[in-house]
Amino acid sequence: MKGEAVDLVIFNAKIYSLDEGNHTYQAMAIKDGKIVELGPDRQILNKYRYTKSVDAEGKEIYPGFIDAHGHLFSYAELKLGANLLGCSSEQEMIERVFDYQNKTKRKIIIGSGWDQSLWENSSMPDNRRLNEEFPNTPVCLYRIDGHSALVNRAFIDLLGDFDLDIKGGEVSIDNGKLTGMFIDAALSVLEPYIPAYSSSEIKKQLKLIQKELLGYGITGVHEAGIEFEELKLLSEMVSDNELSIYVYAMLNPSKENREFALEKGIFNLKNLSVRSFKAYVDGALGSSGALLKQDYLDKKDYKGLCLMDPDELNELAEFCLDIGYQLNSHGIGDSAISIILDMCSNIYKKNPDHRFRIEHAQIIDMEDLHKFSDYAVFPSVQPTHATTDQRWVQAKIGKERMSGAYAFKSLKNQVGMIALGTDFPVEYTNPFYTIHAAVHRMNNKDYPDGGFLKNESLSMEETIKGMTFWNAFASFDEGRFGTIEKGKRATFVILDKPLNRQAKFIENFSWKTYIDGRLLHSLE
Ligand SMILES: [Zn+2]
Numbered sequence: 203m204k205g206e207a208v209d210l211v212i213f214n215a216k217i218y219s220l221d222e223g224n225h226t227y228q229a230m231a232i233k234d235g236k237i238v239e240l241g242p243d244r245q246i247l248n249k250y251r252y253t254k255s256v257d258a259e260g261k262e263i264y265p266g267f268i269d270a271h272g273h274l275f276s277y278a279e280l281k282l283g284a285n286l287l288g289c290s291s292e293q294e295m296i297e298r299v300f301d302y303q304n305k306t307k308r309k310i311i312i313g314s315g316w317d318q319s320l321w322e323n324s325s326m327p328d329n330r331r332l333n334e335e336f337p338n339t340p341v342c343l344y345r346i347d348g349h350s351a352l353v354n355r356a357f358i359d360l361l362g363d364f365d366l367d368i369k370g371g372e373v374s375i376d377n378g379k380l381t382g383m384f385i386d387a388a389l390s391v392l393e394p395y396i397p398a399y400s401s402s403e404i405k406k407q408l409k410l411i412q413k414e415l416l417g418y419g420i421t422g423v424h425e426a427g428i429e430f431e432e433l434k435l436l437s438e439m440v441s442d443n444e445l446s447i448y449v450y451a452m453l454n455p456s457k458e459n460r461e462f463a464l465e466k467g468i469f470n471l472k473n474l475s476v477r478s479f480k481a482y483v484d485g486a487l488g489s490s491g492a493l494l495k496q497d498y499l500d501k502k503d504y505k506g507l508c509l510m511d512p513d514e515l516n517e518l519a520e521f522c523l524d525i526g527y528q529l530n531s532h533g534i535g536d537s538a539i540s541i542i543l544d545m546c547s548n549i550y551k552k553n554p555d556h557r558f559r560i561e562h563a564q565i566i567d568m569e570d571l572h573k574f575s576d577y578a579v580f581p582s583v584q585p586t587h588a589t590t591d592q593r594w595v596q597a598k599i600g601k602e603r604m605s606g607a608y609a610f611k612s613l614k615n616q617v618g619m620i621a622l623g624t625d626f627p628v629e630y631t632n633p634f635y636t637i638h639a640a641v642h643r644m645n646n647k648d649y650p651d652g653g654f655l656k657n658e659s660l661s662m663e664e665t666i667k668g669m670t671f672w673n674a675f676a677s678f679d680e681g682r683f684g685t686i687e688k689g690k691r692a693t694f695v696i697l698d699k700p701l702n703r704q705a706k707f708i709e710n711f712s713w714k715t716y717i718d719g720r721l722l723h724s725l726e
Pocket residue numbers: 271272273426625
């Protein structure tokens with residue numbers, strides 16, 4: 203007579219538990235959304251009574267992937283606007299805007315995703331072409347990193363008079379005329395005129411995005427900066443059971459979000475958790491907004507943008523510390539990273555387990571590297587940024603500073619852990635691109651040959667931990683998921699193909715994705 207009844211048994215699998223001993227198992231029993239036991243097929247199949255069982259056909263099982271840095275709302279908005287991802291020329295960008303407008307007939311056109319580094323003339327564009335093609339309809343096109351936008355004359359006309367001198371931002375001027383480029387803090391001038399999509403439009407897109415993520419085995423996202431209205435919308439979706447992935451949302455430091463955090467403290471609503479703020483200390487490297495210690499190589503007497511001075515950052519950090527929140531600071535340039543590390547030295551004295559993160563940590567002054575471990579600062583990086591940016595990064599920062607660029611291995615060795623993400627929609631959500639970029643330092647076209655700064659590559663084991671257990675740790679969730687162990691949530695992915703360890707990219711997907719023991723995606 204068999205013993206205990208469970209809900210589900212998975213057998214004939216290769217389960218990579220990622221537990222302390224790195225054990226692999228054949229089978230597991232699941233009840234009430236949690237893992238009851240792992241072991242050999244015979245043991246699990248004989249011991250339990252079950253109504254449902256899945257023969258995994260020898261496939262590999264990993265803890266569900268967690269993207270440590272993604273933007274659900276920007277991705278939804280990208281899908282609702284003119285999608286300019288991958289445009290290979292300004293001409294193609296304009297054609298896509300035309301196609302979009304023919305279909306949607308918007309009063310104001312918003313697009314995003316262009317990247318001039320993919321064009322033959324890779325200098326920043328101006329709005330001359332847009333003005334010719336769209337003389338009357340306002341158009342605003344965000345660059346892929348979301349840190350700058352190109353607007354046409356008709357859009358500028360909406361703005362009326364405004365101050366051109368913007369702290370932490372730049373309104374680009376050429377020969378006394380606005381070029382249409384607005385960078386970093388200058389985007390705030392445009393914001394009041396950007397029409398909002400309806401919440402039903404956004405919810406519909408978020409559901410499609412969730413489907414895409416589940417198809418890759420992604421069961422959790424750290425949403426890297428949301429507004430109060432977006433938090434409300436997410437909460438509604440969670441309450442209505444429309445969102446099943448785990449979302450760890452970082453709050454933008456707005457007045458409303460601060461009030462929310464003060465009132466609620468650490469906030470958990472089913473699979474939605476809020477206990478962190480996002481700080482934006484500098485801009486992005488691609489639009490020369492990252493704050494460097496020395497000048498940009500391609501822009502004399504210019505070091506980038508400081509979006510938050512140390513006093514402001516320290517104030518926000520203390521606020522977070524007081525209410526038990528984490529602070530995740532966007533730091534791309536070595537100077538911004540230095541400012542954040544100094545802030546963390548104070549925080550570390552008060553709480554050594556603060557887990558404050560540096561998002562991106564792209565260009566590090568290697569003299570500062572020790573501070574990551576000295577002050578227990580958690581690096582959160584995006585391997586696909588390395589393989590995308592390698593085309594132009596050296597032209598911006600020069601050879602010498604490359605030793606601290608995308609230095610994931612050095613960071614991991616220094617801290618012992620590293621969180622991995624994509625920064626979608628800046629990069630694709632596909633976690634197999636992340637794995638290939640982290641392990642082989644190549645993109646999905648196996649470029650560049652031999653890998654970009656190959657000495658900074660992570661091992662496969664480190665990469666998978668950086669997409670599961672370490673990401674769970676980076677959001678205080680290591681007790682709930684990130685490994686496949688008795689007592690933890692049954693949140694895992696059965697891969698369609700085994701993990702590819704070769705230096706040649708092979709497409710892969712999830713065969714089945716489970717969250718809390720529930721099957722949410724199946725290839726068949
Ligand atoms: Zn981001």
